[in-house]
Amino acid sequence: MELEAIPGVGEKTARALRALDDPEATVESGDVAAIARAPGVNEARAARVARGAIRKRHDDAGRVLATDRSREVYRDALGLLTERAVTDYAEKRLETFYPSGSGSRIAEAQAFAADAMDYDPDPTVLDALAGVEPLTDPATVRVRDRCLATADAERYAEAEAAVPELSVETVEDARDIAELARSYATVIVLDESFAGMDVEGDVHVRPDALETPAETVPERLLAFFAENRDRLEAAIGVHEAAGIAADAPADLDRLRDALARLDDDGTIVGDAELTRLTDAVDDLDAAVSTAESVADDRLREAIRERDVTIEGTDFLSLVEQGARVDSLLDRELADEYDAAMASARDHLVDALELEPDEAELAGRVFGGDPSFPVDHDETAVSRLETELAAARDRRAARLKAELADDLGDLREPVEALVRDALELDVELAVARFARDFDCVLPEVVGPDEDGTAEGGETAGFRIEGGRSPLLDVEFAEVDPVDYAVSGTTLLSGVNSGGKTSTLDLVALVVVLAQMGMPVPAESATVERFEEIHYYAKSQGTLDAGAFEATLRDFGDLVEGADGRLVLVDELESITEPGASAKIIAGILEALDGQDATAVFVSHLAREIREAADFDIAVDGIEAEGLVDGELRVNRSPKKGHLARSTPELIVEKLAGDRESDFYGTLLEKF
């Protein structure tokens, strides 16, 4: 698919998307997180791109949401779904569901929703989902103890791009490489031509080094897993909590084990030998100084307990030349001195847990000329340190390579593991929505081959037991509404009977149905409308300019209205009642000849009927009576019935209650 051909994708976005590994497939996949990896593309934009790709795939150019109020209902519907998502990803992914005019798109989304509705939204899964986020690429880690070397300028540029973690050095001959081997612990030569050369140091000729990054820079893979550890552990948790661990795209035990061997900074943990060597290097100076103290204490004790006989010449020498104590120590306390040195060596070996060959080096730290306090051999200490550090680095490098090798196989599967967990969140949001509001998947009826809707000229909508979650009462208190309209109709009814709420319910059910989502009803069939025109009640009489603009809107609306759903709430409030009735009658007349479905809520049903040239259908939300001054309403509109208004009901009640002609006469006027 040509990226620029996707609605909403301009040249700049297309350029950003091309930075993705497989731009077309990624955009097609609808994976909002993967699309959002394109530079400068955030998740909201990614959702728009994914939506555009869906439109393109289904050749769905139509704009179903035709008015502000229709768009508001869509936002509310989406809100009911997104507020049930745990992750940001799922919220954005849900935005790729939009009311579509395309039958194939609705069928595709319905198939997704049908699967989703089978899920049980277990609270432990929702808890586990809280830690799942799309995987991120960590910042490039610089590795300073290794370099790449090549004599080829092209290869040099290639290497710099492929392995930004390592320095790339230009070399001409083996001498240059030997030089590098003195500055770097490891040199990886990229040119085959250097194979077989004899240079000292850790030098490898690996022409395939750029193609095998896990071996060349295991740090890259380790940094990726370290950076994403929490997300991966959360994704493992989701699979386990949801009971889908066996079908997970990665071996979860292996992944968990590999992650346990990795520290947050990409270093290796949990290896006893590496810990021993690392600690030994870190603690060496402190251990040497403690070993000295141990020896000093021992010697001090020995000296204190000894009676030393000193010859006169020695005594003289002591007095004349300052203390030649070492010779004295050597002669008089040789055994004690040796024992003290041995205890210092033992301390060093014990404290640093040195292995025999290291202990031998440690032995050289204490053993010089006798002195008190005892002294250590600094050269021997630094030799020991160099050896220990080298052993540590060798061990770390080996473990890193081993772990990177293990993780290499998991690199691709973990992408799927996290994506599956995030997708599960999308499905669970739909499942929870469906459960919370007792939803069903509606039947969405498309046009027949001749262009008219299936099941008659105009299919319209039929809702049974519909309950809107958007009402200002608790969902449990919402009365179910049955309502079906095919063609055009007026909806009359008592004040506060639920006329506006009925229009809202119809709009919500149709919008959700065309999104391919379940609807809050016992059953529902809706026509696949090309456009939904919902006009909310005007807040008051319009001035001449606004009135003219509104009339123009309706003028446009009635032009080519086939396939449209028109919901209008009390249009009469825009101007004086007499004129309003004529205008509404005119609009209904214009719509009646077309395959449009229209519901006009009005208190002027009688007047509109009188003003119309044809027989306008009227439905009514009827009050069943007054109970304790409160209206008891049947919320389901009665077909072909002009509902009595609230004043009429009250007059009727008074006429019944009182023996007075006044109320009876008044009632006759209704």
Ligand SMILES: Nc1ncnc2c1ncn2[C@@H]1O[C@H](COP(=O)(O)OP(=O)(O)OP(=O)(O)O)[C@@H](O)[C@H]1O
């Ligand atoms: N199906 C329902 N179940 C429970 N309560 C409802 C239902 N429909 C409406 N209501 C309640 O009735 C109130 C009034 O509803 P609504 O505004 O739809 O009436 P209306 O007929 O449009 O009123 P008006 O004639 O004044 O414009 C709502 O705010 C809601 O509290």
